[in-house]
Amino acid sequence: MNEIDTLKAEVCALHAELLRWGLVAWTSGNVSARVPGRELLVIKPSGVSYDELTPRQMIVADLDGTVVDGDHAPSSDTAAHAYVYRAMPQVGGVVHTHSPYATAWAARGEPIPCGITAMGDEFGDDIPVGPFALIGDDSIGQGIVATLADHRSPAVLMRQHGVFTIGRDAKAAVKAAVMCEDVARTMHLARQLGPVRRLPQGDIDRLHDRYQNVYGQQPNTPRPGSPQPTGPQSVSASPEGAQA
DSSP states (O other), X not given: OOHHHHHHHHXXXXXXXXXXXXXXXXXXXXXXXXXXXXXXXXXOBTTOOGGGOOGGGOEEEETTSOEEEXXXXXXXXXXXXXXXXXXXXXXXXXXXXXXXXXXXXXXXXXXXXXXSHHHHHHTSSOBOEEOOOOBTBSHHHHHHHHHHTTOSOSEEXXXXXXXXXXXXXXXXXXXXXXXXXXXXXXXXXXHHXXXXXXXXHHHHHHHHHHHHHTSSOOTTOOOTTSOOOOTTOXXXXXXXXXXX
């Protein structure tokens, strides 16, 4: 399987995650991935049921949004995704959803304030609101880039439209979409109980740094109870050379 075929399978499978987490209805929403080292992206076809999607149906387009491989019309958001990839070379995945709680904030044109630690971890700031733009060209992409260019959040609420997220790859962008909806719901529920304070910026900075750089399994982190190397050995020493 070549690199593009592998990406088609990955992008197809990730659409099931949008359904799993309740982020889309009917055929709305989409996931795309940049083809590493090439001016290409992979995205789903327009208007095809999630239950019917197959890797073979995924569309390959260039970064101007022109289809170069595929038998279906591409997602109506292809031009927006393509613009993001052109303008943000560090981005490897883009996701769009109309998840209900986050889209409710978008409908109000109101940022989601960073009022819980989970937001500090994942977003490092409030989740911002981008400008209103109609579907059909790269106007939405321009709004995404303008809003996120100097922002730590991987998510933007496009005004009166929905959610767009970015990531180093498509899976990371899907995770950001899942977390965006989760914190949007929590912050909505919290505000029904009364005012909610934004966390102090210093605490947000520390939370974000820990989550991005320390949280999770780090390279060469030994499992609890495993033998520990001693002395001046390199961390890459083979098991045979390690001392208990």
